[in-house]
Amino acid sequence: MPFEQAFRLSSVLLAATALTGLLFARIVPAWLAAVTILILTVTLLDAIDWPPGMRLAARMPASPILWNGLLIGAFALFLLDAAIISGEMLPAGIHFLVILLGIKLLTLHHRRDYRHLYAICLMALLATASLTTDAWYVPVFLLYLLATVWTLLLYHLTGQTPRSVPTPTGRPNALPNPRRITGRFFWLTNGIALLTFALTLAIFFVLPRVSAGLLPKSRGEGLKTTGFSERVDLGMIGSVKEDPQIVMRVELPDQPAPGKDRLYLRGLAYDRYDGRSWSAGSRHRRNLGLIGDGTFLVRPSGSRTPSGPSDQLRQDILLEALDTSVLFAAPFAESLSGEFAGVQADAMTGLHVPYPASSRIRYSVTSREPRITADEQSARELDYANAVRDRYLQLPELSPRVTELARRVAEGATTPYEKTAAVLQHLLNGYRYSLDLETTASARPIEDFLFARKTGYCEHYATAMVVMLRSLGIPARLVTGFLATEWNDFGGYYTVRQRDAHAWVEVYYPRSGWITLDPTPASGAVPSPSGWEALQRIGESLRLQWDRTFIRYSARDQLAVVHGLRDGSDSARDVVGQWVTALRAAAARTLDRVATQTRTADPVAGGFLAVLPAALLALLIVLVRTRWRSGLFSNRPAARAQQIVHLYRRMQDIAARQGIVTGPSTTPMEFVKLVGREWTEAGSTVASVTALYCRGRFSGAALSREELAGALEQVGALQHLTRAAR
Amino acid sequence: MTNSFSQTRIARIASRLRRLATRRSIRLTSEGTRFLLLTLGIGMAAINTGNNLFYLLLAMMLSLVVISGLLSEQCLRGLAFHRHVPDLVMANDPTTVTLSVTNRHAHLPSFSVKLFDVAGGQDLDRGLFVGHLPAQRSLLLSYPLLASTRGWIRLECIRAETLFPFGLFRKRALYQVHADILVGPPIKPLSLRFVDELVSEGQGLSLPRRGHGTQLYNLRLYQPGDDSRAIHWMTTARTSQLIVRETEAEDQRRITILLSTVAPEDRNFLFEHSVTLVASLLWQLSHRSYPLRLIVGREDSGLGSGSDHLLAMLRLLALCERRQPGRSADDAADQVGALSHDAERGYTVVVMPWVDPDRPAAPVAADRVLHAAQIEELTHAF
Incomplete structure (x- = not known):
């Protein structure tokens, strides 16, 4: 292929890559995307000269007045878009950019036009980078890099037309120049692209991360969640139970494989129930104390730690941008670290950041989940503090049938623990999990659930359990959060989606603390893993790696690398030092032995030792000659x-x-x-x-x-x- | 003592640094400036937002800059040059200079390299361009050289310049490839009448010599450049070696030309015309196979004939310099006087672009003296 044709082709492919990025970012309206793709296709066909001799783009009217008019029109549209249609500068600017791209593709007459096209493409990629953090950016970026190297190289080579200087021999001084894409040139250019990519990675990781924030950052809208506001109506969670959008990914650094098939990620707890909705009695939040290196201590210093047995669990959580300021963690968080200006905890140890994050956030949590002690399991009566009784035994005006049901279920149980277990079993076994509920709000949803429909989802189960336990005099509260069950084998983490939103119960034991119990039976609609899902998980894992390595790469990571290198070099120096010492000792021993043997006047050994250096030298010469001959x-x-x-x-x-x-x-x-x-x-x-x-x-x-x-x-x-x- | 030593060292270091600086230079092209401005913009956006994808884009642009530097260096590093120039070129007569370019790099080809001659610290664009030179390959470039004045031309270096690979930077490298070219005076056509007059005037001063004629002068081995019509076939057949026949010249006059180099500055133009006149005369006479002798100032070519002798005489003319009047030792009249005792001088022509009006005219023992007026007349068409 001639250089000129390859140059046109690579330029159009560069534009195609830039447009692909914007299309993936879903910011271009369908009509505009369709028109631009059409233009791109025409110019692409022209670039490869198909059908031969057609050159549709070349036949476009070349009147500058027409194109200038179009540009002015596009600018007017941009102003209208920014003021009225989109109402924002960024989308309007991107729409304008796409229109410019289309116009420029149709007017690629001079080298100047190509330069304009490259600038537009760069802006498009920049816009894409500002709109996404998803892993699809990787192939787009790689293709863009490849196309850029090809385009810049060909732009330069096609512009270097040698001047024909006549010589006395009558031949110009233009040297035999292939001016065609040969196999060697193809691989050379791809090699340059590969080298550029490697260097890009190196520079990317070395570039100091400074985030000055000179201009205000717009705060994007996070993913809409339900169940984590001040007040939760029964039935709210049901609306998201079919939503597969990813909310967070949770890694367990100490457990490469999951120790259990489900992980509760606690969000907020609610103590007041008014018969139709839950709320928190106290809205007070305290700021968590910073104990250095971005780590916040969740449990207030001096507070009493539950005396019972507990399991510690560390989690690294990558939370998507949500519309809530709640931070999720396995119960119960003890410390939390991440790049936060501050973290707050409410009265029921719900964790909050000051405002909802505009982008993904990453944080690590150490949790300790208490287990009920043996003596509290067997204790006939538990001594609850008044504050606890007041707060966690509150009940709305309920039908006496609920209290009656609780008593009947707990009949025969002698201890609070047994009563709790009886209620839990009753709900687990006696009711059916279903999302097919009427959305119309019931006046008495719990009574409907317990006695009429006998079907419901997590909120109904959890609320019913809290109400029944409270009616039996056992303090309990409702907790909303996520129940992670989807373990990604490839990435080694839990994927948590919107549909994993869940509600469960925490029961209070004075010495053991709050114990997590879940009365919701497993849903029967668990899809069996298929090959497609396995592929999805691989992709999901790659996305996480992308996020962790590139999107979340920060100055802290750079410092960690530097520290790692320093530690590594220290240990390497130690190892090398040990080796050198050992070798020196061995050499000294050998020389000593040789000297001793020579002194013992063994003529054969002496002669051998005298000949050895010469033999080694001869061997070296032979090797060098052989190497030369092999080169020959x-x-x-x-x-x-x-x-x-x-x-x-x-x-x-x-x-x-x-x-x-x-x-x-x-x-x-x-x-x-x-x-x-x-x-x-x-x-x-x-x-x-x-x-x-x-x-x-x-x-x-x-x-x-x-x-x-x-x-x-x-x-x-x-x-x-x-x-x-x- | 110590001061002068340290000054010498400093001067040496400064000279080395200067040489190092001139050996490689890198400049931004207009495209490169725009590219760097865009890079700067993206860098600012990255710093402002802390967006790692902006940093990735920034890293890509920076890596393109670095790759540009590396590849352009590779492109220039392996080049070696050798210049072929003729021994003597004539002013205003285009001649061909050949430049051999070799890419000594083991694997990497060189792309789009422009070459310049460097003379007097100036880059001279000869239109030399190497589009593609594979590794371990050479190629020859030639270009016309037109010298306007006689004397030495010194081509100091070759400067190679490339925009490869992306056209962002103009990288230049200097290679020390010296070449000295001697430029002789231009050869102009002379009036045939004038030359014939000269030839016919010096009858009688003859010696047997080789030249155009019919009588056998000598038989000798064939040498490249000999006229194949002169091959003596019978002797060639007998000896199995190519033998050529030389003939005895029918006119056997020896001619000595003396050029006076004394002239005031305002006569420089006429002096140069005199040099051209002498060169053209020598050229004409040499082609008629006359034994010739040239005396320029104190330089004497001796008597001789043939192309080598002609070249030697032209070299004398190429390097002769005008001298200010007042140094009587250089006076042409004195030299002609000295020549009068030389029995083999033959027919003597003196070219005097200027005669001192304040000095009495010395008796010039020349057969023909060309003064300013005649020189102007003969060279007005030059």
Whole structure:
């Protein structure tokens, strides 16, 4: 393919890549996308000259007035878009950019137009980068980089038309220039692109991360969630139970494989129930204390730690941008670290950031989930504090049937623990999980659930359990959060989606603390994992890696790398030092032994030791010569051409030693004549090798390995030939 | 003592640094400036937002800059040059200079390299361009050289310049490839009548010599450049070697031309015309196979004939310099006087672009003296 055609093609492909990024970002309206794709297709077909001779784009009217008018129109549209249609500068600017791209593609007449196109493409990629953090940006970026290298290279090469300077011979000084894409050029350019990519990665990781925030950052809208506001109506969570959007990813650094098949991620707890909705009695939040290195201590210092057994669990959480300021963690968070200006905790240890994040946030949490102690399991009565009784035994006006049901279920249970277990079993076994509920709000949803429909979802189960426990005098509260069940084997983390939103119950034991219980039975609609899902999980895992390595890469990571390198170099230095010491000791021992053996006057060993260095030297020479010979028989014709030149020079040296000295201006044929006259015995050998030299060096024809081997032998023989005295 | 030593060292270091600086230079092209401005803009956006994808884009642009530097260096590093120039060129007569360019790099080709001659610290664009030179390959470039004045032309270096790979930077490298070219005076056509007059005036001062004629002068081995019509076939057949026949010249006059180099500055123009006149005369006479001798100032070519002798005389003319009047030792009249004792001088022509009006005219023992008026007349068409 000629350079000019390849240049047009790569330019259009660059534009295609830039447009693809914007299309993936879903910011371009369908009509505009369709028109631009159409233009792109036409210019692409023109670039590859298909159908031959058509050149549709070239036939476009070239009147500058028309195109300038179009540009003015596009700008007016941009103003209208920014003011009325989109109402925002960024989308309007991107729409304008796409229109400019389309116009420019149709008016690629001069090199100046190509430069404009490249600037537009760069802006488009920049806009894409500002709109997304998704992993699809990777292929777009890679393609863009590849197209950029090709385009810039061809832009330069097609612009370097040599001037034809007439010479006395009548030929211009323009050198034989391929000006076509050869195989070598193709691989060279791709090699440059690969090198550029490697360097890009290196620079990316080394560039100091400074976020000055000179201009205010717009706060994007987060993912809409339900169940994490001040007040939660029964039935709210049901609306998101089919939503597959990812909310967060949770890694367990201490557990490469999940220890359990489900992980509760606690959001908010609610203590007041008014018969239809839950709310928190106290809205007070306290700021968590910072204990250094961005770590916040969740449990107030001096507070009493539950005395029962507990399991510690560390989690690394990557939370998508949500419309809530709640931070999620496995119950119950003890410490939290991340790049937060501040973290707050409410009265029921719900964690909050000051305002909803505009982008993904990453944080680590250490949780400790208490287990009920054996004595509290068997205690007939538990001594609850008044504050606890007041707050967690509150009940709205309920139908006496609920209290009656609770008593009947707990009949026979003698301890609070047994009563709790009885209520839990009753709900788990006696009711059916279903999302197919009427959305119309019921006046008494719990009574409907317990006695009428007997079907519901997590909120109904959890509320019913809290109400029944409270009616039995056991303090309990409702908790909303997420129930992670989708473990990604490839990435080693839980994927948490909107549909994993969940509600469950926490029951209070004075010494064990709050114990998590979930009365909701498993949903029967769990899809079986398929091959497609496995692929999805791989993609999901790659996305997480992308996010972790590139999107979340920060100055802290850079510092960690530096520390790691420093530690690594320290340990490497130690290891090398140990090696050197060991080697030195071994060498000293060996020398000592050698000296002793020499002193014992063993003539054989002494002789061997004397010969050893010479033998090693000889071996080295043989190796070097073998290496040279192997180079001689290289498969590359260029290398063989080099070798024949080397042989010819060697032959000249041999002749010079015999007194036949040639000057720099002596031609090969003169050399042959001279040797033939002065050293008859060597004449034929020199003529033969010189003929090979001339052919290998000047004809461009490759020498065969056999010819080269023959020449080598002849030159070797020449070395032993002595010139007869004259 | 110590001061002068340290000054010498400093001067040496400064000279080395200067040489190093001139050997490589890098400049932004207009495209490169725009590219860097865009890079700067993206960098500011990255710093402002802390968006890592902006940083990625910034890293890509910076890496393109770095790759530009690396590849352009690779493009220039392996180049080697060798210049072939003729021994003597004539002023105003285009001649061909050949430049051999070799890419000594083991693997990487060189792309789009422009070459300049560097003379007097100036880059001279000869339109030399290497579009593509594969690794381990050479190519020959030639270009016309037109010298306007006689004397030495010194081509100091070759400057190679490339925009490869992306056209963002103009990288230049200097290669020390000296070449000195001697430029002789221009050869102009002379009036045939004038030359014939000269030829016919010096009858009688003859020696047997080689030249155009019919009588056998000598037989000798054939040499490249000999007229093949002169091959003596019978002797060639007998000896199995190519033998050519030389004939004895029918007119056998020896001619000595003396050029006076004394002239005031305002006569420089006429002096140069005199040099051109002498060169053209020598050229004409040499082609008629006359034994010639040229005396320029204190330089004497001696008597001789043939192309080598002609070149030697032209070299004398190429390098002769005008001298201010007042140095009587250089006076042409004195030299002609000295020549009068030389029996082999033959027919003597003196070219005097200027005669001192304040000095009495010395008796000039020349057969023909060309003064300013005649020189002007003969050279008005030059």
